[in-house]
Amino acid sequence: MAKKLIMMRNIIKRYYIGQPNELQILNGIDLDIHEGEFVAIVGASGSGKSTLMNMIGALDKPTEGTYFLNDTDVSRLNDKQLSAIRNKEIGFVFQTFNLIPRANALKNVELPMLYAGVKKKERQERAMELLKLVEMQDRYTHKPNELSGGQKQRVAIARAMANDPSIILADEPTGALDSKTGHMVMDIFHKLHKEEGKTVVLITHSPELAAETERIITISDGSIISDTLKKEKISGANDFVEESKEHDLKDAFLQAETEVDAE
Amino acid sequence: MNIWENMKMALSSILANKLRSLLTMIGIIIGICAVITITTLGTTLRSTITTTLNSLGSNLIGAYVTTRTTSYYDSVNVEYTPDDFITYSTVERLIEKYPELRIAEENTVGSGNTKNSLGKQVNVTLVGGYNGTLDQNGSRIVSGRMLTMDDVSMKKYTCVVTNIFVRQYFKNNEEPVGQVIKLNSENGIAYEFTIVGVCTYNSLINGAFGGNEEDMATPVYIPDSIARQIQGSYGEEYMQGWVFSYDPKTDGKTAKQHLKSFFEEEYAANKNFTVEIISNQDTMMIIDIIINVITIFVAVIASISLIVGGVGVMNIMLVSVTERTREIGIRKALGAKKSTIKLQFVTEAIIMCLIGGLIGVLIGLFNGFIAGVIANLIIGSIPAAKQVLGTIVMTPSPLAIIISIIFSMITGVFFGYYPASKAAKMNPIDALRYD
Numbered sequence: 094m095a096k097k098l099i100m101m102r103n104i105i106k107r108y109y110i111g112q113p114n115e116l117q118i119l120n121g122i123d124l125d126i127h128e129g130e131f132v133a134i135v136g137a138s139g140s141g142k143s144t145l146m147n148m149i150g151a152l153d154k155p156t157e158g159t160y161f162l163n164d165t166d167v168s169r170l171n172d173k174q175l176s177a178i179r180n181k182e183i184g185f186v187f188q189t190f191n192l193i194p195r196a197n198a199l200k201n202v203e204l205p206m207l208y209a210g211v212k213k214k215e216r217q218e219r220a221m222e223l224l225k226l227v228e229m230q231d232r233y234t235h236k237p238n239e240l241s242g243g244q245k246q247r248v249a250i251a252r253a254m255a256n257d258p259s260i261i262l263a264d265e266p267t268g269a270l271d272s273k274t275g276h277m278v279m280d281i282f283h284k285l286h287k288e289e290g291k292t293v294v295l296i297t298h299s300p301e302l303a304a305e306t307e308r309i310i311t312i313s314d315g316s317i318i319s320d321t322l323k324k325e326k327i328s329g330a331n332d333f334v335e336e337s338k339e340h341d342l343k344d345a346f347l348q349a350e351t352e353v354d355a356e
Numbered sequence: 357m358n359i360w361e362n363m364k365m366a367l368s369s370i371l372a373n374k375l376r377s378l379l380t381m382i383g384i385i386i387g388i389c390a391v392i393t394i395t396t397l398g399t400t401l402r403s404t405i406t407t408t409l410n411s412l413g414s415n416l417i418g419a420y421v422t423t424r425t426t427s428y429y430d431s432v433n434v435e436y437t438p439d440d441f442i443t444y445s446t447v448e449r450l451i452e453k454y455p456e457l458r459i460a461e462e463n464t465v466g467s468g469n470t471k472n473s474l475g476k477q478v479n480v481t482l483v484g485g486y487n488g489t490l491d492q493n494g495s496r497i498v499s500g501r502m503l504t505m506d507d508v509s510m511k512k513y514t515c516v517v518t519n520i521f522v523r524q525y526f527k528n529n530e531e532p533v534g535q536v537i538k539l540n541s542e543n544g545i546a547y548e549f550t551i552v553g554v555c556t557y558n559s560l561i562n563g564a565f566g567g568n569e570e571d572m573a574t575p576v577y578i579p580d581s582i583a584r585q586i587q588g589s590y591g592e593e594y595m596q597g598w599v600f601s602y603d604p605k606t607d608g609k610t611a612k613q614h615l616k617s618f619f620e621e622e623y624a625a626n627k628n629f630t631v632e633i634i635s636n637q638d639t640m641m642i643i644d645i646i647i648n649v650i651t652i653f654v655a656v657i658a659s660i661s662l663i664v665g666g667v668g669v670m671n672i673m674l675v676s677v678t679e680r681t682r683e684i685g686i687r688k689a690l691g692a693k694k695s696t697i698k699l700q701f702v703t704e705a706i707i708m709c710l711i712g713g714l715i716g717v718l719i720g721l722f723n724g725f726i727a728g729v730i731a732n733l734i735i736g737s738i739p740a741a742k743q744v745l746g747t748i749v750m751t752p753s754p755l756a757i758i759i760s761i762i763f764s765m766i767t768g769v770f771f772g773y774y775p776a777s778k779a780a781k782m783n784p785i786d787a788l789r790y791d
Contacts, residue, residue, distance in 0.1 A: 152784050173694070179689060180690065185689050194683075196368075210358075
C-alpha cells in the first residue's frame with residue numbers, strides 16, 4: 094500500500110459562527126488519499142466541493158477536525174507555515190488559469206520557485222524543463238494575453254509542477270476550454286500521473302472527466318455520498334474491479350439534519 | 357526571495373502603468389525639487405557672503421579695554437587713567453611673543469601728492485600702517501613686501517603703494533620696488549620714502565568705483581610711527597582698542613586664545629579694567645547660523661508638499677492593491693507569505709518615491725543652475741557688483757541631496773505601509789474569486 098498523503102478526519106467547516114445566519118458547509122468529512130492516486134471529486138454547485146478543495150489546498154483551515162497532509166497537521170499551522178505548504182506541497186491549477194498578466198510564461202513558472210528561494214539559474218533551467226514537459230518551450234517569452242486558453246492552462250500546469258509538489262490540485266481545469274483543448278489538458282494530467290507518478294486531485298462537476306480517473310468521490314450537501322475505486326491492473330488487462338463504499342448511516346443522518354436546518 | 361528580485365518585480369509593475377506612476381510621482385518630484393532648489397540657493401548665498409566677507413578681512417580680531425563690571429552705573433563711574441590703555445610697546449611685546457599675530461590698525465594722515473620724472477602730479481592718501489594693515493581692507497601684496505614691525509619700531513622711511521599708483525607714476529614698466537618717491541604732505545613738508553612693496557587696491561573698502569583711474573588718489577602705506585610724526589602726535593600711542601589679524605596659515609582660534617591669555621596676564625593687576633577679545637570669525641559664525649536657520653526653515657516648509665505627494669502615492673497604491681486583488685490571491689496560492697506580499701507593495705511604494713525623489717533632485721539641481729546663470733547675468737550688468745561678488749558658483753548641498761533621497765524613501769515606507777498591509781491581509785480564497 095502506498096503512503097497516505099491526505100488524511101482527513103471529521104472535517105467540519107462553518108461560516109458566520111455564532112451569528113443567526115451560521116452556515117455549515119462541510120459536515121464531518123473523512124477522506125484518505127494515497128500517493129500516486131488520480132482522484133476526481135465531483136459534486137453539484139453548492140455541494141461543498143470548492144470548500145473541500147480550499148481545505149485540501151491549505152488555503153483555508155477547518156473549523157473542526159484534523160487534516161494531515163504528508164504527515165503535517167495542517168489544521169494547526171499559522172499563515173507562514175500554510176504558505177510554505179502551499180508553496181512546496183500543493184500545485185494549483187485553476188479554471189481561469191490565474192497566470193500573472195504582466196509576467197511572461199517563463200516568469201510565471203518561476204514564481205513558486207522564487208517564493209521557495211531557488212537560485213535564479215536553477216529556477217530558469219527548471220522552468221524551461223517544465224515548459225518543455227507541457228510542450229510550451231517555444232513560447233516561454235509570451236505573456237498570458239498572447240496565449241490561447243489551452244496554452245495558458247499548459248503554462249499553469251507547468252507552474253503547478255514547479256516545486257515538485259506532493260499533490261496537483263486542479264479545480265475545473267477544463268471548465269474554460271473547448272472539448273478538444275480540454276482533452277489535451279486532461280492528457281497532460283494523465284501523463285503527469287503515469288510518467289511522473291504525481292498524485293492528482295481533480296475537482297469537477299463533469300461526470301465524463303471524472304470517469305477518466307481511478308477514483309471518484311462524490312460530494313453532496315457537505316458530505317461524501319460515494320467513493321468509487323476503479324482498480325486498474327498494472328498488467329494492462331481489461332478486467333476492472335469496482336469497489337463501492339456505501340456511505341454510512343451517520344452521513345445520511347447529518348445530511349438529513351442539514352436539510353432540516355436549511356428549511 | 358531576495359530584495360533584488362523584489363525590486364525588479366516592483367519596477368516592472370511601476371513600468372506597467374507608466375503615465376499613472378509618473379502622475380503619482382509628481383507630488384514627490386515637486387517636493388524634493390523645491391527642497392533641493394532652496395538648499396542650493398541657501399548654500400550658494402552663504403558661500404558668496406562668506407567669500408565676500410573673507411575678502412574684507414575675516415581674520416581680524418579686536419582687543420578692547422572694557423570695565424570689569426557689567427553694571428552700567430558702575431561702569432560710568434570708573435575713570436580711565438593712562439595706565440589702563442593699551443600702548444604700542446605692549447603690543448610690540450605681544451607680537452614678539454606671538455609672531456603669527458599682526459597689527460591691522462590703519463591711520464589716515466591726509467592727502468598728499470608726488471611728481472614723477474615727467475613732472476606729472478599723482479595724488480595719494482597718506483595712511484599710517486603696520487604689518488597687518490592690508491588684512492583690514494582686503495588688499496594683498498603683489499610684489500615686494502608689506503611694512504614690518506621693524507619699519508614701525510625703527511621709524512624707517514619705507515612705503516607700500518598700490519598697483520594703480522604704479523600705473524599712474526611709472527610710465528616705462530620700471531620696477532617700482534626699491535625706487536624712492538618724494539611725497540608732499542598736507543603740512544607742506546616733503547618726505548622721501550623707499551617703496552618696499554606693491555599691493556592691490558580694494559575699491560569696495562576704499563570707495564571710488566569706476567571713475568578715471570588716472571585721477572584716483574590711492575593710499576600709500578607708511579609706518580604709523582612716521583605717520584604720527586607727520587600728524588604731530590609724538591610719543592607712545594595710547595589706544596583703547598587695537599585691531600589685530602593673524603597669519604592665514606595659522607588657526608584663528610589659537611590666535612584668539614593667545615590674545616586672550618596675553619591681555620589677561622597684562623590686566624591681571626588692573627582692578628577696574630580688562631580687555632575684551634572679539635573676532636570677525638564670531639560675526640561670520642552668526643551670519644552662518646542665520647542663513648542656515650532660514651534655509652532649513654524654508655526647506656522644511658517646502659518638504660510639507662512631500663506629505664501631499666505621499667498621500668498621492670498612498671491613494672494610487674490603494675487603487676493598485678484593489679486592482680490586483682486577484683494577483684495577490686494567485687501569489688498567496690503559490691506560496692507567498694503575508695510578509696512577502698507586504699514587502700512587495702512597500703518596495704513598490706519606496707521605488708516609486710525614490711524615482712520621484714531622484715527626478716526631483718535633478719530638476720532641483722537644474723533650477724539651481726538656471727538661478728546661477730540668471731544671477732551672474734544680473735551681476736555681470738553691474739560693474740561694481742561684479743567687482744565685489746565676482747562670478748557666483750552655484751554650490752548644491754550634498755547633505756541636502758542625501759537627506760532628500762532618504763526622506764523620499766521614508767515617505768514611500770510611511771505611505772506604502774497601509775496599502776501593503778491591506779494587500780497582505782487579504783484572504784487568498786476571496787482574492788482568487790475576485791473579478
